[in-house]
Amino acid sequence: MKPTxxxxxxxxxxxxxSMAAAPALLAQDFDFKSLDKLSANATSSTNLTLSAxxxxxxxxxxxxxxxxxxxxxxxxxxxxxGIYIRAYEFDKPNEYSESDLAPLRALLKxxxxxxxxxxxxxxxxxxxxxxxxxxxxxxxVAVVSTEPTSLTVVYIDGELNRSDxxxxxxxMGIPDLKGLTxxxxxxxxxxxxxxxxxxx
Amino acid sequence: MxxxxxxxxxxxxxxxxRTAAPPGFAEKVLARAGAPLAxxxxxxxxxxxxxxxxxxxxxxxxxxxxxxALAAGIAxxxxxxxxxxxxxxxxxxxxxxxxxxxLTALAITRDQLQQAREKVRRTTRNIQ
Numbered sequence: 001m002k003p004t005x006x007x008x009x010x011x012x013x014x015x016x017x018s019m020a021a022a023p024a025l026l027a028q029d030f031d032f033k034s035l036d037k038l039s040a041n042a043t044s045s046t047n048l049t050l051s052a053x054x055x056x057x058x059x060x061x062x063x064x065x066x067x068x069x070x071x072x073x074x075x076x077x078x079x080x081x082g083i084y085i086r087a088y089e090f091d092k093p094n095e096y097s098e099s100d101l102a103p104l105r106a107l108l109k110x111x112x113x114x115x116x117x118x119x120x121x122x123x124x125x126x127x128x129x130x131x132x133x134x135x136x137x138x139x140x141v142a143v144v145s146t147e148p149t150s151l152t153v154v155y156i157d158g159e160l161n162r163s164d165x166x167x168x169x170x171x172m173g174i175p176d177l178k179g180l181t182x183x184x185x186x187x188x189x190x191x192x193x194x195x196x197x198x199x200x
Numbered sequence: 201m202x203x204x205x206x207x208x209x210x211x212x213x214x215x216x217x218r219t220a221a222p223p224g225f226a227e228k229v230l231a232r233a234g235a236p237l238a239x240x241x242x243x244x245x246x247x248x249x250x251x252x253x254x255x256x257x258x259x260x261x262x263x264x265x266x267x268x269a270l271a272a273g274i275a276x277x278x279x280x281x282x283x284x285x286x287x288x289x290x291x292x293x294x295x296x297x298x299x300x301x302x303l304t305a306l307a308i309t310r311d312q313l314q315q316a317r318e319k320v321r322r323t324t325r326n327i328q
Contacts, residue, residue, distance in 0.1 A: 046304070046308065048301050048304060048305045048308075050298070050301055050302060050305060054298045054301070054302075055298075055302060057294065057295050057298045058295065058298035058299045058301065058302035059302075060295060061295040061296055061298065061299040062299060062302075073302075073306065076306075077302065083302070083305045083306075083309075085304075085305045085308050085309075087308060117316050117320065119316060119319040119320055119323055121319050121322065121323060124319065126312075126315065126316045126319055128313070128316055141309075143309065143312045143313065143316065145312055145315065145316070152308065152312055154305075154308060154309045154312055156309065165313075168306060168309060168310055168313065169310055169313035169314060169317065
């Protein structure tokens, strides 16, 4: 069939649309919808979605540039496109299944993702994934940690140095989670976190 | 009866004697009764002071526009700072929430990385 002007223009438009949508799709590799339903049975859940704009806004409130830790965090989040956290705690096992994580794990595959760490200890399973960039930097980090009564997914999207990640796994002046959330995983004051035990 | 009394009596009788009305008297009375009441005409001249509008309450058009603009300006000047303060307050609240969320996210990430490191250490120790 000979391509007509109409079919050619439609193809060109489709190509343009797909090229424009490509970065957006890349940034949304993770479909957290499959996990969000787990909060219904969780005793405590943390649901954080921080876009690039939110990260920049937060960085502006971190403190002045003389503060070494604040400067380090600002430097860390400077090139990030987003941070996504999903953490759930359950009062008994079997409140979630591996099939809930299957869509997520299916995305964390080569060539984009490399499994850096894969530790199974009894019923605990922790995996750390890196998305390598060409300039020896990372363009994404993911942590999936499952225990019988808890599940945590961390996804950092955007360019970050390995040294920054090393610093992050140290302390970097970030307050303890207990200090941030009053001793609980979920911060009852925050809108996007709930704690069912406290009824808030 | 004294002569003075007699004179008085005669005078009274003469005064009270019935006499016929002059000709045309009845017509004159009827005509007077049917006519509208006649009041004295008002004197033409300047109006009384209280009925005339006061000159100082009438503003010329340009002065009225200026007064309205001034009032609007004062109202806007009063509203703008409140709006600015409210926006700043909201922006600050949004920023503080974003900061808290960021620190929470980084703390969870750090804890997960530290736990992973600890698990590796523990597993390695068990193998040895």
